[in-house]
Amino acid sequence: MTEGNPAGVGLRERKKRATRAALVAAAVRLAAEHGAEHVTVDAISEAAGVSARTFFNYFDARDDVFVMIGADASARVRQAVLAAPAELSPLEALRDAVAIELAEIEQQQELWRLHAEVLRHSPHLLARSLGAHMADELALAETLAERMGAGSPLFAGDRAGLGSPDDERRRRALGLHPRLLAAVGIAAVRVAVEHWCVRQDELAFADVFRETFDHLAAGLPAPAGPAGPADR
Amino acid sequence: MTEGNPAGVGLRERKKRATRAALVAAAVRLAAEHGAEHVTVDAISEAAGVSARTFFNYFDARDDVFVMIGADASARVRQAVLAAPAELSPLEALRDAVAIELAEIEQQQELWRLHAEVLRHSPHLLARSLGAHMADELALAETLAERMGAGSPLFAGDRAGLGSPDDERRRRALGLHPRLLAAVGIAAVRVAVEHWCVRQDELAFADVFRETFDHLAAGLPAPAGPAGPADR
DNA sequence: ACGCAAAGATGCAGAGTCTGCAAAAAGTGC
DNA sequence: GCACTTTTTGCAGACTCTGCATCTTTGCGT
Numbered sequence: 001m002t003e004g005n006p007a008g009v010g011l012r013e014r015k016k017r018a019t020r021a022a023l024v025a026a027a028v029r030l031a032a033e034h035g036a037e038h039v040t041v042d043a044i045s046e047a048a049g050v051s052a053r054t055f056f057n058y059f060d061a062r063d064d065v066f067v068m069i070g071a072d073a074s075a076r077v078r079q080a081v082l083a084a085p086a087e088l089s090p091l092e093a094l095r096d097a098v099a100i101e102l103a104e105i106e107q108q109q110e111l112w113r114l115h116a117e118v119l120r121h122s123p124h125l126l127a128r129s130l131g132a133h134m135a136d137e138l139a140l141a142e143t144l145a146e147r148m149g150a151g152s153p154l155f156a157g158d159r160a161g162l163g164s165p166d167d168e169r170r171r172r173a174l175g176l177h178p179r180l181l182a183a184v185g186i187a188a189v190r191v192a193v194e195h196w197c198v199r200q201d202e203l204a205f206a207d208v209f210r211e212t213f214d215h216l217a218a219g220l221p222a223p224a225g226p227a228g229p230a231d232r
Numbered sequence: 233m234t235e236g237n238p239a240g241v242g243l244r245e246r247k248k249r250a251t252r253a254a255l256v257a258a259a260v261r262l263a264a265e266h267g268a269e270h271v272t273v274d275a276i277s278e279a280a281g282v283s284a285r286t287f288f289n290y291f292d293a294r295d296d297v298f299v300m301i302g303a304d305a306s307a308r309v310r311q312a313v314l315a316a317p318a319e320l321s322p323l324e325a326l327r328d329a330v331a332i333e334l335a336e337i338e339q340q341q342e343l344w345r346l347h348a349e350v351l352r353h354s355p356h357l358l359a360r361s362l363g364a365h366m367a368d369e370l371a372l373a374e375t376l377a378e379r380m381g382a383g384s385p386l387f388a389g390d391r392a393g394l395g396s397p398d399d400e401r402r403r404r405a406l407g408l409h410p411r412l413l414a415a416v417g418i419a420a421v422r423v424a425v426e427h428w429c430v431r432q433d434e435l436a437f438a439d440v441f442r443e444t445f446d447h448l449a450a451g452l453p454a455p456a457g458p459a460g461p462a463d464r
Numbered sequence: 465a466c467g468c469a470a471a472g473a474t475g476c477a478g479a480g481t482c483t484g485c486a487a488a489a490a491g492t493g494c
Numbered sequence: 495g496c497a498c499t500t501t502t503t504g505c506a507g508a509c510t511c512t513g514c515a516t517c518t519t520t521g522c523g524t
Binding site for chain 1: 479480481482483490491492
Binding site for chain 4: 293
């Protein structure tokens with residue numbers, strides 16, 4: 001662990017990132033052209049200029065290369081949630097943090113457009129992608145809990161993944177409310193993105209995004225009388 | 233024994249269901265014992281008494297056998313949502329429909345308990361399972377839209393899956409609100425189940441479930457109140 | 465009962481995915 | 495330049511999944 005890299009990270013690290021990016025770019029480009037199912041690891045690796053064996057040093061499965069796109073964005077969102085002004089509600093803080101991240105993504109439009117195209121044509125990958133996003137939910141719930149005054153930093157360790165050893169311990173330490181907030185917030189973001197994707201030409205994304213969170217804040221339904229949930 | 237099949241479907245259909253159930257049961261049992269990653273298709277097939285080739289007549293991928301458990305439950309939920317009394321809000325109708333389904337699942341406890349165990353130990357499968365559930369979201373959104381007075385039956389065709397040809401058309405026909413309701417409702421159910429799974433011994437599921445939807449109905453913005461998760 | 469057509473099960477060949485291992489190559493620090 | 499660490503690569507081998515041909519079972523009319 002040699003840090004202290006002043007201006008840039010070491011050459012090793014830079015090369016690694018470059019290789020990973022090259023693999024992702026090659027994969028998405030090939031998939032957009034020939035369909036994700038028909039793109040072999042060999043083809044991706046060759047297009048990226050590495051051996052097929054090396055591909056699996058970067059991704060646990062072939063499909064991951066189509067799913068691991070915004071892997072580090074969620075970490076930035078959590079950071080922004082913590083840093084948000086205290087007068088914002090948790091949901092508002094999340095909304096603004098995501099908005100910033102989405103705005104940045106719009107810069108790299110091209111790759112993301114292709115990526116969306118690939119997912120649209122491969123339901124299998126779409127499902128996988130959605131599942132992957134869920135993994136972030138626990139981390140976000142912890143961040144929200146921390147922000148909501150409970151104050152307990154809980155665990156500093158980050159992104160341990162769904163199945164990590166202390167995953168269960170972490171879940172136990174979380175209240176129901178932060179988890180619900182995280183789940184609902186992520187769901188709202190997803191719905192906004194999907195809704196806009198389907199009619200990009202008609203609507204501005206910012207509007208859809210705002211409208212979605214307005215619905216949420218307004219309390220979604222009209223609360224009516226109680227109806228005992230089926231107890232037995 | 234060639235009578236007309238009175239109440240039951242034909243023998244062919246019954247055998248098919250039996251085989252499918254046998255495969256699922258064998259897979260879950262083996263996975264609970266040896267870990268999902270170490271269970272081969274050959275082993276599952278042999279335990280179920282069919283050839284390995286036949287396995288793929290039932291599931292598109294090996295992992296699907298661990299994911300396709302409640303495949304038909306979602307259809308029943310949608311049906312119940314439509315049949316619910318008109319005075320219930322959409323979220324309430326969904327809540328009650330799901331409660332009924334979950335109560336029935338508690339009957340088959342054993343298989344589901346093993347299944348939960350398997351998912352807990354295999355993050356990969358958990359992500360996949362979550363992704364699969366998302367596929368139901370669109371169908372549920374349509375059902376909710378239909379219930380919410382818009383009245384247009386939209387498309388009768390059911391469970392066409394994420395990538396079906398008219399998938400896009402169907403998405404375009406849906407408003408933002410029903411989709412948000414569906415997404416949020418499913419997220420709430422998921423959080424309730426997960427939260428309860430982690431502390432089965434301490435809490436009654438019915439309570440967790442009710443509390444979760446109470447939070448939702450109350451409008452999520454946190455009262456920021458009780459700092460300490462007064463659990464334990 | 466008989467026989468035919470449809471549906472399902474099976475075996476096999478072959479392409480593709482993914483892992484462990486050990487040697488070669490490349491980056492890092494002295 | 496030299497030792498040390500990390501990464502890449504080739505290779506063997508197990509496993510996943512598909513297309514195709516064949517054989518068995520089931521549904522049904524006669």
